[in-house]
Amino acid sequence: MLRILNKLRKIGVVTEPLPHQAPTVLEEIGAQLRGEIGTQFSGSLAIRQVDAGSCNGCELEIHALNNPIYDIERFGIHFVASPRHADMLLVTGPVSRHMEAALRRTYEATPAPKLVIAVGDCGADGGEFGCSYASCGGVAEVIPVDAVIRGCPPPPERLMLGILEAIRHRR
Amino acid sequence: MSAYDWLSEFAAMLSDDDPVLNPEHFTPLGPGRLYSIAVHDWDTCIRHAAFAGLRWAGLWADPVAAGVQCTTCFARGGDYLFLRTQIDSPSLGISSHAPYYPAADRMERHMHDLLGIVFLNHTNARRWTRHQAWPDDCFPLQPAFPAAGNAPGVTPPDSDYPFVLVQGAGVAEIPVGPVHAGIIEPGHFRFQAVGEEILAMEERLGYVHKGIEKIAAGRDAQGLVRLAGRVSGDTAVAHAWAACMAMEQAASVAVPPRANTLRAVLLERERVANHLGDIGAICNDVAFTFAYFQFSRLREQWLREQQQVFGHRLLMDRLIPGGVTADVDEAGVAALREGIRALRRELPGILPILDDHPSLEDRLIGTGVLSRDAAVRLGALGYVGRASGIDLDVRRDTPHAPYDGLELKVPVMQSGDVAARMKIRIEEIHASLVVMEQCLASLPSGDILAPWPAPAAGEGLGVVEGWRGETLAYVRFGSDGRVARYFPRDPSWFSWPALEHLIQGNIVPEFPVCNKSINGSYSGHDL
Numbered sequence: 001m002l003r004i005l006n007k008l009r010k011i012g013v014v015t016e017p018l019p020h021q022a023p024t025v026l027e028e029i030g031a032q033l034r035g036e037i038g039t040q041f042s043g044s045l046a047i048r049q050v051d052a053g054s055c056n057g058c059e060l061e062i063h064a065l066n067n068p069i070y071d072i073e074r075f076g077i078h079f080v081a082s083p084r085h086a087d088m089l090l091v092t093g094p095v096s097r098h099m100e101a102a103l104r105r106t107y108e109a110t111p112a113p114k115l116v117i118a119v120g121d122c123g124a125d126g127g128e129f130g131c132s133y134a135s136c137g138g139v140a141e142v143i144p145v146d147a148v149i150r151g152c153p154p155p156p157e158r159l160m161l162g163i164l165e166a167i168r169h170r171r
Numbered sequence: 172m173s174a175y176d177w178l179s180e181f182a183a184m185l186s187d188d189d190p191v192l193n194p195e196h197f198t199p200l201g202p203g204r205l206y207s208i209a210v211h212d213w214d215t216c217i218r219h220a221a222f223a224g225l226r227w228a229g230l231w232a233d234p235v236a237a238g239v240q241c242t243t244c245f246a247r248g249g250d251y252l253f254l255r256t257q258i259d260s261p262s263l264g265i266s267s268h269a270p271y272y273p274a275a276d277r278m279e280r281h282m283h284d285l286l287g288i289v290f291l292n293h294t295n296a297r298r299w300t301r302h303q304a305w306p307d308d309c310f311p312l313q314p315a316f317p318a319a320g321n322a323p324g325v326t327p328p329d330s331d332y333p334f335v336l337v338q339g340a341g342v343a344e345i346p347v348g349p350v351h352a353g354i355i356e357p358g359h360f361r362f363q364a365v366g367e368e369i370l371a372m373e374e375r376l377g378y379v380h381k382g383i384e385k386i387a388a389g390r391d392a393q394g395l396v397r398l399a400g401r402v403s404g405d406t407a408v409a410h411a412w413a414a415c416m417a418m419e420q421a422a423s424v425a426v427p428p429r430a431n432t433l434r435a436v437l438l439e440r441e442r443v444a445n446h447l448g449d450i451g452a453i454c455n456d457v458a459f460t461f462a463y464f465q466f467s468r469l470r471e472q473w474l475r476e477q478q479q480v481f482g483h484r485l486l487m488d489r490l491i492p493g494g495v496t497a498d499v500d501e502a503g504v505a506a507l508r509e510g511i512r513a514l515r516r517e518l519p520g521i522l523p524i525l526d527d528h529p530s531l532e533d534r535l536i537g538t539g540v541l542s543r544d545a546a547v548r549l550g551a552l553g554y555v556g557r558a559s560g561i562d563l564d565v566r567r568d569t570p571h572a573p574y575d576g577l578e579l580k581v582p583v584m585q586s587g588d589v590a591a592r593m594k595i596r597i598e599e600i601h602a603s604l605v606v607m608e609q610c611l612a613s614l615p616s617g618d619i620l621a622p623w624p625a626p627a628a629g630e631g632l633g634v635v636e637g638w639r640g641e642t643l644a645y646v647r648f649g650s651d652g653r654v655a656r657y658f659p660r661d662p663s664w665f666s667w668p669a670l671e672h673l674i675q676g677n678i679v680p681e682f683p684v685c686n687k688s689i690n691g692s693y694s695g696h697d698l
Contacts, residue, residue, distance in 0.1 A: 003523070003524050004461055004524055007461075010520070011468070025249065051357050053381055055401040055404035055486065056404040057407070060404060064471060064474070067464070067470070079354060092431070096378065096381055097304035097380075098302040098303075102357065102378070128398055132318065132320060132656035133321075134382030
């Protein structure tokens, strides 16, 4: 236990004022996120992530939002286990035909305002996989989409910016 | 024992008078030997391969003008034996591997669903990769099937899949998925449990089937590597390298030594990145969040170095046919060295805490045990196999450049539990750091890319030790120089059945940590 405490003391807080390339701009994004979430969602935005056919690349980067360096919870964003608890769906694609029904059901189970963000180039338009006998293409082919975050995969900063733009656009 | 000297004995076993295969008459394929056999000898070969203790490593079929060509892959130590036969029509059928090699069950069902091949004496004829996106009498990999499909409209859910039920007093069925509670890939798990104890768990995958084998056809070599890097997003380097290796063999292109060494650096970095993430996640699944945060911090640093030096956090699109896309300058080499040093400085501060943290031990030791026997029978690869006593590593046993000139320590453990699978990964991080140092110390100078000619018709096969284990890729070019067939065989084909097996007798709350310790790829398996 002492060693754990010692390690914690030595490492200190690694959470960044926000991403490395342009601290001032992104520090601002964090503050704006917190502000928007404060006014629009009473300080707490619940996201349900849905992999609708992705290669798992986007999931790895969405996962990184929870690491101590981005620590997205400090802005009031948290990932939830059920669509019934979610304000927003973060959907990666392409939507495989085998996930089509599951994605529709997840969407139906989500209460208003059920914002939907299509994540990644594949979520945007099918990307490398396009449309085929096995793939419906982008998320918008299956459920209504409010915003798109491109990238293959989009890095954590771009994901945060995309979420901010999506909720700001909603106003 | 020198390479392939077991083969004459095996060939002799197959027949007394009429030779099934002549060990001297082979075609090279990848690192191994390809033999053509008669279709009526197929079953004999498989049966004897199992009897001789050969490992079965994969199976694919290729629709050709006169029917369907089936190729199966066996291995012994570092030797690969490919057997090929042809059937005039898929519906004529061919003997199944599944009675001898249980892990072949799903790959054969996959081949049936995509190509219509009937596997005789296969005891499990349920659909696998096919859900409801195409009818059961249509086969997407047949040339006549349009890539766009011919069933527009909404795809219904696959709700009546016949799961195996366990019956008895107090048995409850727990369905989980396809949409899981975390930020992970989709798949369905069906538990049969009494109270908390799992009697059986059955997987239903195929949800992220994206038609990779179909849409690979007609691509050029560069397009195929882009796709290969996305077979499984966490395995971008290994699949891209296997595909490049296959195509480079088919096109007789020699990769410059510098490019090969850089590829190895990328492959080892991918291994370390995934192991760092998973060690933390295993700890997180038993509520030891301290380790989760420490390891996710280390992983993030590691990914940022990759962005800085190679230009992509997950190292996608860094490999192309003939070499690599971006060179590393002196500053880059220095940054990579510093990254290795930094990780070496960090780990001694964290690992001892994991080693003797009683509540961690309590949850990981003895949990999800995969016995050596079961691991051999199921053909377990990578850290799953090595944690259960299977001493197998392509980098050491079938070394390709640059591994043929590197020292590599392959950790092996015997207990086969979650703790062993985590420990193996820790050891593999250390071993990878040593490999990377050797690569950087002896980084050859020169080109990073060989000219890529328009390939003639031909085939090739690549084998690399990805972070999950042995990763194969088969590529055949058509006469137009474009890809006619691509089959990537992710190690997950073998780890998913292992998960079903090792979870029996554990309690339901242990499933997440068992699953994480295996970490099969859904995307790499569903294709």
